[in-house]
Amino acid sequence: MTNPRCAFDASPSRGRRQRTGRAGSAASAWVLATILLPAYAGEGRTPLPVLEAATAGTQCVEPADVMRRNHMRFLKHQRDDTVRAGVRGAKYSLRACVDCHASQKTASVAKVETNFCVSCHSYAAVRIDCFECHSSRPQAVAQQASK
Amino acid sequence: MKTDPAAPLAESKPRRRGFLGVAAAGMAGVALAPGIRLIEIAQAATVSAGASPKVRWGMLIDTTRCAEGCTDCVDACNTENGIAPATRSTDPQWIRKIEIKEVKTGRSASVPVMCQHCAEPPCVDVCPTGASFKRADGIVLVDRHSCIGCRYCVMACPYKARSFVHEPLADQKPDVPRGKGCVESCTLCVHRIDRGDKTTACAEACAKAGHGAIVFGDLNDPASEISQRIRAATSTQLRADLHLDPGVRYQGL
Numbered sequence: 001m002t003n004p005r006c007a008f009d010a011s012p013s014r015g016r017r018q019r020t021g022r023a024g025s026a027a028s029a030w031v032l033a034t035i036l037l038p039a040y041a042g043e044g045r046t047p048l049p050v051l052e053a054a055t056a057g058t059q060c061v062e063p064a065d066v067m068r069r070n071h072m073r074f075l076k077h078q079r080d081d082t083v084r085a086g087v088r089g090a091k092y093s094l095r096a097c098v099d100c101h102a103s104q105k106t107a108s109v110a111k112v113e114t115n116f117c118v119s120c121h122s123y124a125a126v127r128i129d130c131f132e133c134h135s136s137r138p139q140a141v142a143q144q145a146s147k
Numbered sequence: 148m149k150t151d152p153a154a155p156l157a158e159s160k161p162r163r164r165g166f167l168g169v170a171a172a173g174m175a176g177v178a179l180a181p182g183i184r185l186i187e188i189a190q191a192a193t194v195s196a197g198a199s200p201k202v203r204w205g206m207l208i209d210t211t212r213c214a215e216g217c218t219d220c221v222d223a224c225n226t227e228n229g230i231a232p233a234t235r236s237t238d239p240q241w242i243r244k245i246e247i248k249e250v251k252t253g254r255s256a257s258v259p260v261m262c263q264h265c266a267e268p269p270c271v272d273v274c275p276t277g278a279s280f281k282r283a284d285g286i287v288l289v290d291r292h293s294c295i296g297c298r299y300c301v302m303a304c305p306y307k308a309r310s311f312v313h314e315p316l317a318d319q320k321p322d323v324p325r326g327k328g329c330v331e332s333c334t335l336c337v338h339r340i341d342r343g344d345k346t347t348a349c350a351e352a353c354a355k356a357g358h359g360a361i362v363f364g365d366l367n368d369p370a371s372e373i374s375q376r377i378r379a380a381t382s383t384q385l386r387a388d389l390h391l392d393p394g395v396r397y398q399g400l
Contacts (some may be wrong), residue, residue: 083290086198086282088341095321133291133326135319142321 049119058100061091071097094130099138110136195341198284203266204335205285205366205394206350207373207382208259212360213353215257218244220361223352224261227336229320239310239325241333242349247400256400259349259361262287262308262333263385263393270300270309279330285366285394286335294329301330305386306393308332335363366394 054060060067062074074092081087101109101116109117110131117136121128135142221242225232233240241261248255268287270279278294281287289300289309301309309332312325319325322338336347346354350361364373376382382396 079292081197083288083292084280084282086195086284086337086341088195088197088338089193091194098321132315133319133324133329135321135324137318137321139321142318145318 046123049123050114051119052101052103052114052116054100054116055102060100061096094134095139098134098136099140102136102138102141107138107141108136195343198282198286198341200283201367202283203285203366203394204340205264205364205373205396206335206347207362207364207376207396207398209360209362209398210256210258211399212358213257213259214356214358214360215246215255217257217356217358219352219356219358220244220259220349223348224333227320227339227348228323228334229318229325237311237313239312239331241308241310241331243307258397258400260306260308260385261349261395262304262335263306263391263395264333264335266392266394267390269303269305269389269391273299273303275299282337284340286337286340287332288334288337289330289332291324291326291329291331296328296330298330304332305389305391 062070067074075094075097078090078092079094081090082093097117098109103109103111103115106112106115109115110128111118113119113122115136117128117131137145221240221244222232224230224242228241230239230241242259243261245258245260246255247258264285264287266281266285268279268281270287271281273279275297276293276295278290278292279287279300280290296311298309298311301311309330311330312327315327316325323334325331336344336349339347345363347361347363350363353359353361362373362376364371366374366377368374376398377396380398382398383400384391384393384396
Protein backbone atom coordinates (compact mmCIF):
# COMPACT_ATOMS: atom_id res chain seq x y z
CA MET A 1 0.00 0.00 0.00
CA THR A 2 2.17 2.82 -1.25
CA ASN A 3 -0.67 5.01 -2.30
CA PRO A 4 -2.41 6.97 0.44
CA ARG A 5 -5.61 7.31 -1.61
CA CYS A 6 -6.19 3.57 -1.34
CA ALA A 7 -7.05 3.91 2.29
CA PHE A 8 -10.83 3.87 1.99
CA ASP A 9 -11.32 1.89 -1.19
CA ALA A 10 -11.72 5.13 -3.13
CA SER A 11 -8.46 4.41 -4.95
CA PRO A 12 -8.55 6.87 -7.86
CA SER A 13 -5.08 5.90 -8.99
CA ARG A 14 -6.09 2.26 -9.36
CA GLY A 15 -9.00 3.40 -11.51
CA ARG A 16 -6.76 5.48 -13.70
CA ARG A 17 -4.32 2.67 -14.20
CA GLN A 18 -7.14 0.42 -15.32
CA ARG A 19 -8.43 2.95 -17.80
CA THR A 20 -5.04 3.46 -19.40
CA GLY A 21 -4.62 -0.30 -19.52
CA ARG A 22 -7.87 -0.61 -21.40
CA ALA A 23 -6.74 2.04 -23.87
CA GLY A 24 -3.78 -0.20 -24.46
CA SER A 25 -1.30 2.57 -24.81
CA ALA A 26 1.88 1.83 -22.93
CA ALA A 27 3.21 5.28 -23.68
CA SER A 28 0.25 7.13 -22.26
CA ALA A 29 0.30 4.88 -19.21
CA TRP A 30 3.91 5.72 -18.63
CA VAL A 31 3.25 9.45 -19.05
CA LEU A 32 0.31 9.33 -16.65
CA ALA A 33 2.29 7.33 -14.16
CA THR A 34 5.15 9.77 -14.17
CA ILE A 35 2.77 12.68 -13.73
CA LEU A 36 0.41 11.18 -11.18
CA LEU A 37 2.46 8.85 -9.04
CA PRO A 38 4.84 11.41 -7.56
CA ALA A 39 1.84 13.59 -6.77
CA TYR A 40 0.14 10.84 -4.79
CA ALA A 41 2.99 8.85 -3.37
CA GLY A 42 5.41 11.73 -2.93
CA GLU A 43 6.58 12.73 0.49
CA GLY A 44 5.03 15.73 2.21
CA ARG A 45 1.50 14.54 1.49
CA THR A 46 -0.87 13.89 4.35
CA PRO A 47 0.54 10.93 6.29
CA LEU A 48 -1.53 7.77 6.37
CA PRO A 49 -3.48 7.11 9.54
CA VAL A 50 -1.46 4.85 11.76
CA LEU A 51 -3.93 2.86 13.78
CA GLU A 52 -3.02 1.82 17.26
CA ALA A 53 -3.89 -1.77 18.07
CA ALA A 54 -6.90 -2.44 20.27
CA THR A 55 -6.39 -3.90 23.72
CA ALA A 56 -5.04 -7.43 23.31
CA GLY A 57 -7.54 -10.22 23.69
CA THR A 58 -10.58 -8.10 22.84
CA GLN A 59 -13.06 -8.85 20.08
CA CYS A 60 -14.82 -6.13 18.11
CA VAL A 61 -18.60 -6.30 17.70
CA GLU A 62 -18.27 -6.32 13.90
CA PRO A 63 -15.52 -7.16 11.41
CA ALA A 64 -13.07 -4.32 10.86
CA ASP A 65 -14.28 -3.43 7.34
CA VAL A 66 -17.89 -3.17 8.52
CA MET A 67 -16.85 -0.97 11.41
CA ARG A 68 -14.81 1.28 9.15
CA ARG A 69 -17.78 1.96 6.92
CA ASN A 70 -20.64 1.91 9.39
CA HIS A 71 -19.47 2.76 12.92
CA MET A 72 -21.10 6.18 12.73
CA ARG A 73 -24.46 4.70 11.79
CA PHE A 74 -24.30 2.11 14.57
CA LEU A 75 -23.42 4.76 17.13
CA LYS A 76 -26.03 7.26 15.96
CA HIS A 77 -28.78 4.68 16.13
CA GLN A 78 -27.69 3.52 19.55
CA ARG A 79 -27.34 6.99 21.04
CA ASP A 80 -31.03 7.74 20.49
CA ASP A 81 -32.06 4.44 22.02
CA THR A 82 -29.87 5.10 25.03
CA VAL A 83 -30.57 8.77 25.65
CA ARG A 84 -34.29 8.77 24.87
CA ALA A 85 -35.42 5.27 25.82
CA GLY A 86 -32.83 4.40 28.46
CA VAL A 87 -31.66 1.23 26.70
CA ARG A 88 -28.18 0.48 27.99
CA GLY A 89 -25.65 -2.24 27.37
CA ALA A 90 -26.63 -2.77 23.73
CA LYS A 91 -24.30 -4.17 21.11
CA TYR A 92 -22.97 -0.83 19.89
CA SER A 93 -21.70 1.65 22.42
CA LEU A 94 -19.23 4.48 22.23
CA ARG A 95 -18.00 3.59 25.68
CA ALA A 96 -17.20 0.05 24.54
CA CYS A 97 -15.23 1.52 21.61
CA VAL A 98 -13.22 3.64 24.01
CA ASP A 99 -12.65 0.78 26.45
CA CYS A 100 -10.83 -1.32 23.81
CA HIS A 101 -9.34 1.30 21.53
CA ALA A 102 -7.87 3.77 24.01
CA SER A 103 -4.15 4.23 23.45
CA GLN A 104 -1.77 2.42 25.77
CA LYS A 105 0.30 5.60 26.03
CA THR A 106 -2.29 8.34 26.42
CA ALA A 107 -5.19 6.17 27.72
CA SER A 108 -7.41 8.02 25.27
CA VAL A 109 -8.90 7.62 21.81
CA ALA A 110 -8.72 11.31 21.01
CA LYS A 111 -5.99 13.01 22.99
CA VAL A 112 -3.24 13.20 20.39
CA GLU A 113 -3.15 12.88 16.60
CA THR A 114 -2.04 9.24 16.67
CA ASN A 115 -4.88 8.05 18.91
CA PHE A 116 -7.40 5.67 17.41
CA CYS A 117 -10.32 7.94 16.51
CA VAL A 118 -8.35 11.05 15.68
CA SER A 119 -5.78 9.37 13.44
CA CYS A 120 -8.39 8.47 10.82
CA HIS A 121 -10.61 11.47 11.30
CA SER A 122 -7.83 13.97 10.91
CA TYR A 123 -6.74 12.13 7.76
CA ALA A 124 -10.30 12.25 6.37
CA ALA A 125 -10.66 15.89 7.50
CA VAL A 126 -13.78 15.05 9.50
CA ARG A 127 -14.04 16.89 12.78
CA ILE A 128 -15.84 14.82 15.40
CA ASP A 129 -17.58 16.41 18.35
CA CYS A 130 -18.07 13.18 20.30
CA PHE A 131 -15.29 13.79 22.78
CA GLU A 132 -16.25 17.35 23.61
CA CYS A 133 -18.90 15.79 25.83
CA HIS A 134 -18.09 12.08 25.99
CA SER A 135 -15.11 10.85 27.91
CA SER A 136 -12.33 9.68 25.62
CA ARG A 137 -10.84 7.54 28.37
CA PRO A 138 -11.89 4.04 29.40
CA GLN A 139 -14.11 3.66 32.42
CA ALA A 140 -11.35 2.10 34.54
CA VAL A 141 -8.89 4.91 33.82
CA ALA A 142 -11.46 7.61 34.46
CA GLN A 143 -12.40 6.03 37.76
CA GLN A 144 -8.78 5.82 38.88
CA ALA A 145 -8.20 9.45 37.97
CA SER A 146 -11.21 10.65 39.95
CA LYS A 147 -10.10 8.80 43.09
CA MET B 148 -13.12 -12.68 12.47
CA LYS B 149 -10.54 -10.92 14.55
CA THR B 150 -10.36 -7.17 14.56
CA ASP B 151 -6.90 -6.14 13.62
CA PRO B 152 -6.64 -2.36 13.48
CA ALA B 153 -3.05 -2.65 12.31
CA ALA B 154 -4.21 -4.38 9.11
CA PRO B 155 -3.90 -2.26 5.98
CA LEU B 156 -6.99 -0.17 5.47
CA ALA B 157 -7.38 -1.08 1.84
CA GLU B 158 -7.59 -4.77 2.61
CA SER B 159 -10.68 -6.12 0.91
CA LYS B 160 -12.38 -9.24 2.08
CA PRO B 161 -14.79 -10.28 -0.64
CA ARG B 162 -13.31 -13.76 -0.79
CA ARG B 163 -13.55 -14.38 2.90
CA ARG B 164 -17.02 -12.91 3.03
CA GLY B 165 -18.09 -14.99 0.11
CA PHE B 166 -16.68 -18.07 1.76
CA LEU B 167 -18.52 -17.30 4.98
CA GLY B 168 -21.75 -16.81 3.07
CA VAL B 169 -21.37 -20.18 1.40
CA ALA B 170 -20.40 -21.77 4.69
CA ALA B 171 -23.44 -20.27 6.40
CA ALA B 172 -25.75 -21.52 3.69
CA GLY B 173 -24.14 -24.96 3.74
CA MET B 174 -24.26 -25.48 7.46
CA ALA B 175 -27.56 -23.63 7.94
CA GLY B 176 -25.95 -21.42 10.56
CA VAL B 177 -25.28 -24.32 12.91
CA ALA B 178 -21.63 -23.80 13.61
CA LEU B 179 -20.92 -20.49 11.88
CA ALA B 180 -18.24 -18.53 13.67
CA PRO B 181 -19.02 -19.67 17.19
CA GLY B 182 -16.97 -16.83 18.67
CA ILE B 183 -19.17 -14.19 17.11
CA ARG B 184 -22.36 -15.97 18.07
CA LEU B 185 -21.25 -16.31 21.66
CA ILE B 186 -20.33 -12.69 21.84
CA GLU B 187 -23.65 -11.63 20.40
CA ILE B 188 -25.46 -13.72 22.97
CA ALA B 189 -23.30 -12.39 25.78
CA GLN B 190 -23.94 -8.83 24.68
CA ALA B 191 -27.65 -9.34 24.15
CA ALA B 192 -28.01 -10.68 27.66
CA THR B 193 -26.90 -7.40 29.22
CA VAL B 194 -29.16 -5.06 27.23
CA SER B 195 -31.44 -3.21 29.64
CA ALA B 196 -35.14 -2.99 28.92
CA GLY B 197 -35.13 0.81 28.99
CA ALA B 198 -37.42 3.30 30.70
CA SER B 199 -40.79 1.83 31.63
CA PRO B 200 -43.96 3.95 31.40
CA LYS B 201 -45.33 2.06 34.43
CA VAL B 202 -42.76 3.77 36.63
CA ARG B 203 -42.73 7.40 37.73
CA TRP B 204 -39.50 8.23 39.48
CA GLY B 205 -39.69 10.95 42.09
CA MET B 206 -38.20 12.27 45.29
CA LEU B 207 -39.52 13.34 48.64
CA ILE B 208 -37.49 15.93 50.50
CA ASP B 209 -38.18 16.22 54.22
CA THR B 210 -37.19 19.79 54.99
CA THR B 211 -37.47 19.21 58.73
CA ARG B 212 -34.53 16.79 58.48
CA CYS B 213 -32.45 18.81 56.05
CA ALA B 214 -29.64 20.43 58.00
CA GLU B 215 -28.82 24.07 57.52
CA GLY B 216 -25.39 24.56 55.97
CA CYS B 217 -25.06 20.88 55.00
CA THR B 218 -24.12 20.46 51.36
CA ASP B 219 -23.61 16.69 51.27
CA CYS B 220 -26.23 16.22 48.55
CA VAL B 221 -24.70 18.94 46.39
CA ASP B 222 -21.20 17.52 46.84
CA ALA B 223 -22.34 13.98 46.09
CA CYS B 224 -24.11 15.22 42.96
CA ASN B 225 -20.96 17.02 41.84
CA THR B 226 -18.83 13.93 42.39
CA GLU B 227 -21.28 11.56 40.76
CA ASN B 228 -21.75 13.67 37.66
CA GLY B 229 -18.28 15.16 37.36
CA ILE B 230 -19.40 18.74 37.97
CA ALA B 231 -16.81 21.18 39.24
CA PRO B 232 -18.09 22.98 42.36
CA ALA B 233 -19.71 26.25 41.32
CA THR B 234 -17.58 29.30 41.98
CA ARG B 235 -19.56 31.79 39.91
CA SER B 236 -23.27 32.33 39.51
CA THR B 237 -23.00 31.24 35.87
CA ASP B 238 -21.38 27.87 36.66
CA PRO B 239 -23.57 24.80 36.22
CA GLN B 240 -25.23 23.48 39.35
CA TRP B 241 -27.73 20.68 39.42
CA ILE B 242 -28.77 21.07 43.06
CA ARG B 243 -29.00 24.41 44.85
CA LYS B 244 -29.37 24.69 48.61
CA ILE B 245 -31.95 27.40 49.35
CA GLU B 246 -32.33 28.88 52.82
CA ILE B 247 -35.86 30.15 53.38
CA LYS B 248 -37.28 32.03 56.32
CA GLU B 249 -40.82 33.00 57.14
CA VAL B 250 -40.65 36.63 58.15
CA LYS B 251 -43.58 36.63 60.57
CA THR B 252 -42.69 33.55 62.58
CA GLY B 253 -38.96 33.47 62.04
CA ARG B 254 -39.14 29.77 61.09
CA SER B 255 -36.34 28.91 58.71
CA ALA B 256 -35.66 25.87 56.57
CA SER B 257 -32.94 24.68 54.29
CA VAL B 258 -34.13 23.13 51.05
CA PRO B 259 -32.30 21.48 48.18
CA VAL B 260 -33.89 22.44 44.87
CA MET B 261 -33.13 20.59 41.67
CA CYS B 262 -34.99 19.70 38.48
CA GLN B 263 -38.48 18.83 39.69
CA HIS B 264 -39.09 16.35 36.85
CA CYS B 265 -42.53 17.72 36.04
CA ALA B 266 -45.21 15.60 34.43
CA GLU B 267 -45.99 18.66 32.28
CA PRO B 268 -42.52 20.13 31.86
CA PRO B 269 -42.49 23.69 30.45
CA CYS B 270 -38.87 23.18 29.32
CA VAL B 271 -40.07 20.49 26.94
CA ASP B 272 -42.89 22.72 25.66
CA VAL B 273 -40.56 25.55 24.69
CA CYS B 274 -37.63 23.56 23.31
CA PRO B 275 -37.34 24.40 19.58
CA THR B 276 -35.31 21.32 18.67
CA GLY B 277 -36.92 18.62 20.78
CA ALA B 278 -33.74 18.24 22.80
CA SER B 279 -35.64 18.71 26.05
CA PHE B 280 -37.73 15.63 26.60
CA LYS B 281 -39.45 13.51 29.21
CA ARG B 282 -38.60 9.83 29.40
CA ALA B 283 -41.29 7.20 29.73
CA ASP B 284 -40.45 6.86 33.41
CA GLY B 285 -40.95 10.57 34.09
CA ILE B 286 -37.33 11.73 34.09
CA VAL B 287 -36.88 15.04 32.26
CA LEU B 288 -33.62 15.19 30.34
CA VAL B 289 -31.70 17.15 27.74
CA ASP B 290 -30.54 15.29 24.65
CA ARG B 291 -27.26 17.08 24.11
CA HIS B 292 -27.03 15.73 20.58
CA SER B 293 -29.84 18.06 19.55
CA CYS B 294 -29.47 20.87 22.13
CA ILE B 295 -28.42 24.09 20.40
CA GLY B 296 -27.91 26.00 23.62
CA CYS B 297 -30.69 28.56 23.02
CA ARG B 298 -31.60 28.47 26.72
CA TYR B 299 -35.36 28.88 26.21
CA CYS B 300 -35.80 26.06 28.72
CA VAL B 301 -33.70 27.93 31.28
CA MET B 302 -36.13 30.83 30.94
CA ALA B 303 -39.20 28.59 31.00
CA CYS B 304 -38.32 26.63 34.13
CA PRO B 305 -40.00 28.15 37.19
CA TYR B 306 -37.55 26.36 39.49
CA LYS B 307 -34.32 27.78 38.00
CA ALA B 308 -33.26 24.17 37.71
CA ARG B 309 -31.35 24.36 34.47
CA SER B 310 -27.81 25.54 33.89
CA PHE B 311 -25.85 26.35 30.79
CA VAL B 312 -22.28 25.15 30.32
CA HIS B 313 -20.27 28.20 29.25
CA GLU B 314 -16.77 26.79 29.40
CA PRO B 315 -15.16 23.84 27.62
CA LEU B 316 -15.00 20.78 29.86
CA ALA B 317 -12.48 17.97 30.11
CA ASP B 318 -12.34 14.61 31.88
CA GLN B 319 -16.06 14.04 32.01
CA LYS B 320 -17.40 10.89 33.62
CA PRO B 321 -17.93 8.11 31.08
CA ASP B 322 -21.46 7.71 32.45
CA VAL B 323 -22.28 11.40 32.32
CA PRO B 324 -21.33 13.13 29.06
CA ARG B 325 -21.45 16.92 29.45
CA GLY B 326 -20.11 19.69 27.32
CA LYS B 327 -19.90 23.34 26.47
CA GLY B 328 -22.85 24.92 24.70
CA CYS B 329 -25.54 22.67 26.13
CA VAL B 330 -28.12 23.13 28.82
CA GLU B 331 -28.18 20.57 31.60
CA SER B 332 -29.91 19.78 34.86
CA CYS B 333 -30.48 17.03 37.40
CA THR B 334 -30.95 13.69 35.63
CA LEU B 335 -32.19 11.84 38.72
CA CYS B 336 -28.93 9.88 38.27
CA VAL B 337 -30.41 8.28 35.18
CA HIS B 338 -27.27 6.20 34.58
CA ARG B 339 -27.70 4.62 38.01
CA ILE B 340 -31.41 4.01 37.55
CA ASP B 341 -30.79 2.36 34.18
CA ARG B 342 -28.29 -0.04 35.67
CA GLY B 343 -30.77 -0.99 38.37
CA ASP B 344 -29.65 1.10 41.34
CA LYS B 345 -32.44 2.02 43.71
CA THR B 346 -31.18 5.40 44.81
CA THR B 347 -29.58 8.61 43.60
CA ALA B 348 -26.23 10.02 44.66
CA CYS B 349 -27.85 12.83 46.67
CA ALA B 350 -30.27 10.54 48.52
CA GLU B 351 -27.43 8.13 49.26
CA ALA B 352 -25.20 10.88 50.63
CA CYS B 353 -28.02 12.34 52.72
CA ALA B 354 -28.76 8.96 54.28
CA LYS B 355 -25.05 8.39 54.86
CA ALA B 356 -24.78 11.72 56.68
CA GLY B 357 -27.57 10.54 58.98
CA HIS B 358 -30.17 13.05 57.84
CA GLY B 359 -32.23 10.83 55.55
CA ALA B 360 -33.98 13.92 54.25
CA ILE B 361 -34.14 12.71 50.64
CA VAL B 362 -36.18 9.66 49.66
CA PHE B 363 -36.00 8.47 46.07
CA GLY B 364 -38.45 6.00 44.60
CA ASP B 365 -41.28 5.05 42.31
CA LEU B 366 -44.36 7.23 42.84
CA ASN B 367 -46.50 4.75 40.90
CA ASP B 368 -45.66 1.82 43.17
CA PRO B 369 -47.99 1.94 46.20
CA ALA B 370 -45.61 -0.28 48.19
CA SER B 371 -42.54 1.93 47.71
CA GLU B 372 -41.20 3.93 50.65
CA ILE B 373 -41.81 7.23 48.92
CA SER B 374 -45.46 6.36 48.18
CA GLN B 375 -46.04 5.32 51.78
CA ARG B 376 -44.41 8.46 53.09
CA ILE B 377 -46.39 10.84 50.91
CA ARG B 378 -49.57 8.98 51.82
CA ALA B 379 -48.84 9.27 55.55
CA ALA B 380 -47.65 12.86 55.79
CA THR B 381 -48.51 16.12 54.08
CA SER B 382 -46.16 17.04 51.32
CA THR B 383 -46.32 19.80 48.75
CA GLN B 384 -45.11 20.42 45.27
CA LEU B 385 -43.30 23.68 44.66
CA ARG B 386 -45.45 26.15 42.74
CA ALA B 387 -48.33 23.69 42.66
CA ASP B 388 -50.42 26.56 41.25
CA LEU B 389 -48.67 26.09 37.91
CA HIS B 390 -50.13 22.55 37.58
CA LEU B 391 -46.86 21.11 36.32
CA ASP B 392 -47.17 18.09 38.62
CA PRO B 393 -43.51 17.85 39.69
CA GLY B 394 -42.12 14.47 40.66
CA VAL B 395 -40.19 16.05 43.54
CA ARG B 396 -42.25 16.75 46.65
CA TYR B 397 -41.37 18.66 49.81
CA GLN B 398 -42.44 17.82 53.33
CA GLY B 399 -42.59 20.34 56.16
CA LEU B 400 -42.44 23.52 54.11
